[in-house]
Amino acid sequence: MLWLYLHFPHLLLDHLRRSNGSHESQDALVIVEGVGHKVIQACPTAKEQGVRTGMRLKTALSLSPQLHIVRADEQQETRILEDQARWLYRYAAYIVPMPPNGILAEIGSLQKLYGGLPAAWQTVEQGLNERQLNAWVAIGHTPLAAQLIARTGQGECTADTGHIMRALGRLSPQEAGFEEKTCIRLRRLGLDTLGEVFSLPPADLAKRLSPEVLARIQKIQGTRPDPQTPWQPPHRFHQQTDFVQDIEHSQGLLFPLQRMLQELEDDLCWRQQDTDSLLLILQHRHQEPTRLRIRTSGPEHRAEAFLKLAQIRFEQHPLRAPVTAAILSVKRFIGREAPDEQDLLGDTQDLNEAWHTLISRLQARLGSDSLTQLSPQADHRPERAWSASEVIRTSRRASSDELARLPRRPLWLLKGPQPLTQAPASWFSGPERISGGWWDGERVHRDYYIAQLHTGQLAWVFHDARSGWFVHGWFG
Amino acid sequence: MSNILNTLMQSDRIWQGRRHRQSTQPAEPTGYQVLDNQLGGIGWPRGALSECLLDASGIGELHLLLPLIKKLTGNGRTVFWLNPPHTPYAPALAREGVDLDQIVVIHTRDQGDFLWTLENCLRSPVTGLVMAWPGKLMSRDIRRLQLAAEAGSNVCVLFRERRFADQNSPAALRLDLEPDQHQNLNINIIKRRGSWPGQHCSLTMKHRADLSFCESPRVVQGPWPDSRR
Numbered sequence: 001m002l003w004l005y006l007h008f009p010h011l012l013l014d015h016l017r018r019s020n021g022s023h024e025s026q027d028a029l030v031i032v033e034g035v036g037h038k039v040i041q042a043c044p045t046a047k048e049q050g051v052r053t054g055m056r057l058k059t060a061l062s063l064s065p066q067l068h069i070v071r072a073d074e075q076q077e078t079r080i081l082e083d084q085a086r087w088l089y090r091y092a093a094y095i096v097p098m099p100p101n102g103i104l105a106e107i108g109s110l111q112k113l114y115g116g117l118p119a120a121w122q123t124v125e126q127g128l129n130e131r132q133l134n135a136w137v138a139i140g141h142t143p144l145a146a147q148l149i150a151r152t153g154q155g156e157c158t159a160d161t162g163h164i165m166r167a168l169g170r171l172s173p174q175e176a177g178f179e180e181k182t183c184i185r186l187r188r189l190g191l192d193t194l195g196e197v198f199s200l201p202p203a204d205l206a207k208r209l210s211p212e213v214l215a216r217i218q219k220i221q222g223t224r225p226d227p228q229t230p231w232q233p234p235h236r237f238h239q240q241t242d243f244v245q246d247i248e249h250s251q252g253l254l255f256p257l258q259r260m261l262q263e264l265e266d267d268l269c270w271r272q273q274d275t276d277s278l279l280l281i282l283q284h285r286h287q288e289p290t291r292l293r294i295r296t297s298g299p300e301h302r303a304e305a306f307l308k309l310a311q312i313r314f315e316q317h318p319l320r321a322p323v324t325a326a327i328l329s330v331k332r333f334i335g336r337e338a339p340d341e342q343d344l345l346g347d348t349q350d351l352n353e354a355w356h357t358l359i360s361r362l363q364a365r366l367g368s369d370s371l372t373q374l375s376p377q378a379d380h381r382p383e384r385a386w387s388a389s390e391v392i393r394t395s396r397r398a399s400s401d402e403l404a405r406l407p408r409r410p411l412w413l414l415k416g417p418q419p420l421t422q423a424p425a426s427w428f429s430g431p432e433r434i435s436g437g438w439w440d441g442e443r444v445h446r447d448y449y450i451a452q453l454h455t456g457q458l459a460w461v462f463h464d465a466r467s468g469w470f471v472h473g474w475f476g
Numbered sequence: 477m478s479n480i481l482n483t484l485m486q487s488d489r490i491w492q493g494r495r496h497r498q499s500t501q502p503a504e505p506t507g508y509q510v511l512d513n514q515l516g517g518i519g520w521p522r523g524a525l526s527e528c529l530l531d532a533s534g535i536g537e538l539h540l541l542l543p544l545i546k547k548l549t550g551n552g553r554t555v556f557w558l559n560p561p562h563t564p565y566a567p568a569l570a571r572e573g574v575d576l577d578q579i580v581v582i583h584t585r586d587q588g589d590f591l592w593t594l595e596n597c598l599r600s601p602v603t604g605l606v607m608a609w610p611g612k613l614m615s616r617d618i619r620r621l622q623l624a625a626e627a628g629s630n631v632c633v634l635f636r637e638r639r640f641a642d643q644n645s646p647a648a649l650r651l652d653l654e655p656d657q658h659q660n661l662n663i664n665i666i667k668r669r670g671s672w673p674g675q676h677c678s679l680t681m682k683h684r685a686d687l688s689f690c691e692s693p694r695v696v697q698g699p700w701p702d703s704r705r
Contacts (some may be wrong), residue, residue, distance in 0.1 A: 350601075351552075351601065351602055354600055354601050354602050355554065355600075355602040357600075358596060358597070358600040358602055358603075359580075361596055362582065362593060362596060362597075365589065365592065365593075366582065366584060366585075366589060366593065370582060370583050370584065370585075371580055371581070371582050372580070372581045372582075373576065373577065373579065373580060373581070374564060374566035374569070374576050374579055374581065375566055375576055376566045376567040376570050376576075377566075382565075385566075385567050386563070386565060386566035386567060387566075388581070391580055393577075406567050406568075406570060406571040407567075407571075408568075408571070408685065408686050409565055409567050409568040409571065410534075410565060410568060410685075411538045411539070411542075411564065411565055411568045411569065411572075411684075412533055412534060412538070412561075412562040412563070412564070412565060413562060413563045413564075413565040414562050414563070415562065415563060425657065426657075428685065429685070429686070450685050452657070452659065455531070455532050455655075456532070456535055456654070456655025456656065456657065457532050457533065457534035457535055457655065458534050458535070458536070458659060458684065458685055459534060473562075473565060474533045474534025474562065475534055475536070475539075475684045475685045476533055476534055476535075476536065476537055476538035476539065476684075
């Protein structure tokens with residue numbers, strides 16, 4: 001087995017720089033340790049101005065007064081690492097995230113897929129470039145070997161065990177990640193490099209060192225198994241973008257949102273799935289986060305379509321407060337169907353898509369309850385004989401004989417019966433008695449007539465035994 | 477006739493009213509032969525606005541459009557009802573053979589949303605017909621809608637009050653609807669594109685309430701209290 005290790009030396013920094021777009025006009029940015037006031041990551045602009053990692057924050061500030069400062073956050077780093085793992089999962093099936101800043105991937109089995117080790121290596125490096133991430137890559141015959149070499153930043157594309165062992169041999173005990181106590185002990189034994197440790201027989205090492213240290217040495221060498229639990233990506237999409245400077249206008253949100261949606265599109269393409277509802281959470285500094293649900297009326301995967309809907313939502317709801325972070329999450333996935341020439345409704349794909357686009361746009365601006373579809377209901381009471389429902393594309397054609405059995409009704413139904421104020425000019429058919437509703441407490445007992453009013457309107461009027469005459473509909 | 481006059485008559489530079497060309501604009505037949513004849517044998521213009529001016533609902537205005545609605549929904553085109561004044565009654569539409577899956581009713585909150593929605597519906601290829609009850613409309617709003625209608629190729633009918641008949645409008649077709657006492661609908665053509673206005677016709681709309689069988693109205697001396705009269 002061969003292992004590939006990606007070490008991200010300043011992941012948080014990359015993530016922030018990526019989130020804030022344009023590369024040229026970037027201000028100096030540093031990541032500061034959580035408790036102390038030490039710079040742990042510095043961007044190239046900051047480095048140009050003389051800021052070094054390990055420097056005290058005060059010194060850094062005096063070197064570069066316009067410095068942006070971000071406090072390191074363990075949870076955030078874990079989350080970002082998981083994003084990278086999800087991306088790497090597209091290339092390799094067997095991957096293990098190694099918090100706080102590494103990912104391990106089994107690469108031996110991928111050689112055939114990519115056509116050799118160099119090709120696989122190149123694919124990963126190219127992906128890293130596209131994602132604007134800095135990573136030190138290394139290959140090792142054991143997980144630990146790969147990790148140790150990657151951390152020194154001297155990884156090479158080779159599967160030769162001897163070469164890897166020589167590279168490992170040059171590492172000092174500190175670089176090999178031993179505890180301080182063990183390092184001192186090794187130095188006292190006269191062992192300055194890992195190579196010297198390897199050359200000793202295991203029996204001697206066992207006598208002088210603790211069993212844990214021996215186990216680690218053997219795991220590096222590959223003489224003791226080091227099983228790794230493969231990681232499976234969760235079946236959801238979740239992406240967070242953190243902004244160094246708060247965003248005050250929705251226009252400014254569109255650029256980072258576009259990138260997030262592009263990643264969603266890639267993710268959906270890769271899964272061969274679609275979605276119809278996105279949740280966009282905008283975080284504010286002192287307020288409850290804004291939750292925007294963006295729905296499409298049909299399955300969709302294109303970033304551009306989502307972005308248009310988001311734009312309409314932003315136009316309708318201006319930002320309540322400056323935004324510090326945006327989270328895009330998708331939990332509902334729909335399997336993608338092969339586009340047919342014609343679907344069940346006999347529509348061509350284009351028309352079907354245009355329908356979904358139009359309805360989605362209207363729903364985004366007006367709210368989904370503003371659009372309704374009508375259907376008849378089996379009830380004798382006129383106000384109950386119809387229902388309004390949310391718009392969906394279906395085909396449920398009633399048979400013609402069923403339609404013929406429906407009684408004659410007006411095309412307009414008033415929202416509620418209106419009192420009849422004037423005697424009608426002429427009477428036509430009637431009475432038609434409608435009586436029902438005793439089963440649910442909304443009892444109706446009416447005699448319906450068709451009558452023409454003096455204004456020329458043809459009305460559907462009824463007489464209620466208790467409360468008089470009403471107009472209930474117009475024959476439009 | 478003088479030679480000069482003959483030359484002028486043959487020249488294309490002089491437009492002659494009585495020999496106007498048959499309009500070639502795309503249109504949908506109304507389904508009423510009498511009205512189609514009055515509209516130059518074409519019907520509802522597509523890709524343009526039409527206006528129906530009427531004072532009250534229930535005079536047969538929906539039945540005027542029903543043949544078109546039936547035809548379009550049958551072809552899988554969507555018919556939008558934008559801000560209707562009453563509820564379109566589903567059982568009645570179903571009985572007339574309208575495919576209710578293609579009917580979408582939209583209610584908007586304000587004028588801005590109304591215009592935006594109407595424009596979007598008009599520009600979409602899925603739309604067959606948009607029926608809209610706009611309330612008050614500025615002349616420049618109608619102009620904007622006319623442009624949107626030209627972008628698509630749909631029929632758009634605005635229902636407005638008759639008092640707007642005098643107001644100038646860029647709509648391609650304007651009909652004045654008036655009921656009479658025999659359930660007929662009298663239609664006056666106020667404006668039509670490419671020809672003279674002023675035609676009028678009368679459509680019988682008795683079928684909308686199955687009244688044809690009682691030609692002499694069977695007057696029900698209703699249980700009408702004298703005090704109410």
